[in-house]
Amino acid sequence: MQINSAFITDIREFLSNESDSQLENLSPSGFSIGGIVQLACLKSAYPERLGALLESWRASSKALDDAIATYESGLLPSASNMWAVRGLEFFPIRGRQWADVKIYHPFASRFCKAAKQAGFGAKAEALSGALGEMADNVAQHSGPDPACPAAGIIGYYICDGHVAFSIADLGRGALHSLKENPQWDYLQNSKDALLAITQQHASRRPYGGDGEGFKEVFRSLANLNGLIELFSGDGRIRIASTPAGRQATPQFTGLLPGFQITVNCSLAGEPAERIFLLDYLT
């Protein structure tokens, strides 16, 4: 069984149904970066229903163990071989100073180097910028008071010809954030909020025009086979690069808190998630 976007959609449905049932007898073979990052968040939100299962998985997956420790305890990436390329790693988003230059810069630098090594050349810088913008959204929009943002997590997985990153939080979500701006007060559900953010560059700020974050993401994905997937509240939107341009598929999904985004991009082939094995970091 692969812990990918489809699995996360099922898990959201499962968790949004009010019951005491637990997941049992599931055995993962691998994770997508979006899957592992979202699981790390959901574990702390639903300890009774997911905790036992994920603790058992954690014992056999250093990647999941790292992701959970990053989200729950704010574990920073290892400082050994600080500038060496890593194919998979996680970074905690804590407070407004999450991108402190001494801590975040080495992480961003490793991401950039890994993307260059994977064949993305000058595009690596743009992807690094997009990752930073999406992560900064946690600090900017996840809390009702910008001084107290929700905790968040960044994860990336890079292999030959493929870059994927994911950012997740369990904050107030896109709909509640946008409703701060009277222009978007009419939005009724999270699906429409996600559409407004990605297609109309909606922002919670009432002045200053469009939000800039997704423009940077879309710019960074130009001429790449990109796949963006967002979850917030009861909304999900999947945006795929096609020969005719970006194609968005919005839908309703199980209602869970926060905002989660995963970006996959490939130099060739159909836009798709990539899976790494359970024992990837072992």
Added chain:
Amino acid sequence: MRIKLHECAPKSPTGLGATLAESHMAAIHKAVAAGTIPAGTLVILDFEKMGAVNGSYIKGTASWLLTCGQLSCGNTENIVPPRHVADPRPCDLFVCVTGLSPELVTEFQEFLKPRLLPLLFAKKLAGGVVQEALLLGHLDPALRFTLNAVTENGTSTAPQLHEMFPDQKITVTAWNNRLNDLHSLRLVRRVRVGRSLEYSPLTKNILWA
């Protein structure tokens, strides 16, 4: 008032992201919220030594100041009450940028042009006075002509410009409207003298991008 962004806390060699912009602007956010900035103040944002900036950072710095200034000369009934200290609010201030590298000029142009906003890039400064500035972003041809006229003439009124350019067949009312637009865009200052409004440029010389 000059703000050297590379010296603002937290120190960063680049200007990336809205949160960093808010941190760098924290002192001015408080001053605007407290109403302690004198009316008509020109805020010069110095981007020297900033290796790169992105749209979110521009929006949180130069564009934030521009928005506060624009709100101060608009219809106050339509102003959205600020919720947070970093939300724009009316403040009669002006803004220009300085110290932009060519890469940063490109980034500013990409930010300003789709929003149809103009912004002065001070190329020569002397004691807080802009001697020469390059106009970045967007400005309608009619307003360009008007801004050029005010910059060359110095402090001007609509009737004066009407007299100076008799061949243009621009009525006094039209000059007034154009000057008012430039004031709303924060490109000229305005003071009431008796029954007339006097407009003065922010720079002694203007260059066009």
